């Protein structure tokens with residue numbers, strides 16, 4: 129209806145409006161800086177396509193860079209479309225990984241992928257290790273014949289005389305090939321192929337397939353294979369991509385093919401809208417290429433004889449002018465950059481704050497102090513969820529988390545991959561995996577002896593080999609193999625009596641868990657059940673697995689580990705399997721669609737696999753009422769009122785490896801990281817660094833302030849906290865930035881006293897900005913020195 133569309137377009141500036149209402153059969157690039165409303169435009173455009181062009185939500189694909197971003201976009205859409213009869217749940221929205229996963233789930237059988245699971249990073253490494261350790265004679269000969277200059281780059285320098293390969297490097301190479309869409313056959317036939325890589329690529333891929341595993345790259349790679357060879361997406365009418373600057377080659381190819389449309393309906397072919405900002409491209413390590421803007425342009429130019437329509441946006445609606453000038457200044461130091469200037473919609477005179485401290489602990493203290501400080505303002509316009517702390521590397525959160533816990537400041541980690549790679553999280557997931565799948569060999573072997581059940585490394589090795597052989601020759605799962613070994617039907621593994629009883633217990637435990645699970649599934653698939661009831665049942669099941677597996681005992685004294693397992697439990701309890709659903713493609717029949725009955729545990733495990741593939745995974749409602757702590761990478765596209773960026777020291781940001789490499793390229797990516805971090809802030813930006821002669825991290829000392837700060841022309845762009853609190857006017861300015869309607873203040877003097885007292889109350893024991901708060905609260909309540917207060921820098 130007209131009204132609903134008006135509502136969608138309300139408040140958009142001219143260029144935003146132009147982008148949103150561009151004809152539906154267009155190829156549109158919206159290239160603009162942070163906070164200019166790119167995501168808002170993309171979301172509004174979806175609403176426009178649904179309402180004005182009457183495109184069925186099932187026929188639109190929207191990709192976002194993180195799961196959190198997808199959820200936020202859904203929220204925005206729901207707001208936009210309130211009262212409309214559009215079923216948003218049918219929209220194909222998510223990260224590239226999750227969309228590909230859905231497509232493979234339904235149509236994978238067309239390319240021979242049926243029952244599979246996702247191999248996480250650790251699984252992949254393990255497989256590669258096995259491959260390297262079990263080379264056939266043929267392959268060995270092949271390697272022996274490889275010229276030195278081909279194998280040397282892969283050799284682990286510490287490997288000594290016998291041939292050792294660096295698993296990480298080889299994995300990285302394979303991943304790079306997959307993300308540029310090169311299969312091992314293709315690679316082997318290429319002129320500049322490295323024979324070592326191509327051999328391991330082949331062996332690794334074969335092994336994945338034997339174990340019905342897809343690694344993260346395969347999710348995209350196989351999906352591309354599927355949709356280029358089968359018309360399963362020929363119903364798609366429009367494709368929209370957020371954060372386009374971080375797409376890699378395979379994602380670009382996926383986008384082209386998502387958008388291909390139906391061969392006989394030209395109007396519905398190749399309709400795409402992408403938004404992005406080359407200055408925010410920070411996924412170079414995943415082979416993302418800002419150059420994809422150009423590539424996309426020439427791809428469609430070749431098809432249609434004309435370039436994509438490009439729209440630039442310059443009004444920044446997020447950050448104050450001070451925050452923007454600082455961010456822009458740092459960006460301008462970059463070697464090559466397409467110059468562009470952002471116009472802030474909020475001009476202020478409150479500069480970002482910067483301070484150098486003596487250690488990461490002190491820095492954490494400083495941050496927590498300021499959070500409490502701002503919250504303690506009389507009638508504070510801020511709440512916990514207005515704050516976020518953004519770090520370059522995940523490990524930096526530890527010290528900060530400790531401090532937040534100490535101060536009882538509720539916080540929420542935007543979980544990156546790091547969480548899912550913690551050993552205790554992997555351990556519990558391994559048990560869930562063996563319960564869910566018979567043939568998950570890796571999880572079986574890992575869980576068999578953790579907690580320790582007395583299997584020696586030799587026994588485990590032979591169990592692993594025998595089961596691999598059984599799988600390859602007769603297609604028997606490892607679960608069946610273990611049963612066979614126990615009963616003596618399968619030979620080749622020597623078990624002592626202790627081993628036998630352990631194996632019997634282990635298998636018995638699995639059977640019990642599976643029985644419980646079967647009951648659970650029947651129940652969950654049955655009639656509608658209450659949330660509490662469901663949550664109870666799942667908690668009971670989880671507890672059973674955690675305790676009966678013996679894991680609970682392992683972590684008795686380890687608070688953090690138990691807490692992490694509890695976090696998994698919470699996710700498990702709150703998980704709802706999504707029925708994977710795609711419309712039937714034009715010309716397809718019901719037979720083409722795989723039956724996907726939702727099985728709770730498998731769906732849960734799959735979803736975890738996908739979490740890991742995403743840059744960050746998080747549920748929005750969990751962060752309500754809490755300070756966010758995140759890596760910069762996980763913060764893309766998001767915004768907060770107050771942002772802290774600690775660790776602005778050489779070796780942290782820019783990261784040590786980027787400096788070590790010498791060239792400008794990696795340092796520029798670090799600079800873009802800095803830019804992404806600072807442009808998350810709406811009102812207040814707190815930058816800090818620490819330098820210490822003692823600080824030795826991995827042999828590097830952190831003893832210099834980051835070049836990004838150093839180069840800020842004598843810090844003219846930086847301010848101090850004192851300024852904000854120095855007198856009534858500054859204080860009011862601060863209120864204005866934080867909140868457009870400052871509270872009415874009857875008595876300026878009294879307000880200053882109140883402010884000061886509440887700040888003092890919140891932290892009497894620590895100092896700030898180097899000035900000890902030695903003054904006691906009483907001194908002021910006595911009213912001795914109001915004049916001193918308004919004249920001196922006391923904070």
Ligand code: ATP
Nearest residue numbers: 139140141161162163164165166167168445446765
């Ligand atoms: P990033 O590059 O960081 O992803 P972005 O370009 O996607 O940023 P958005 O997140 O869409 O920017 O918008 C930034 C903020 O500005 C949001 O709070 C959004 O609601 C607001 N905004 C965008 N356009 C307008 C507008 N025309 N009027 C008012 N507010 C706007």
Ligand code: MG
Nearest residue numbers: 166167168765
């Ligand atoms: Mg955005």
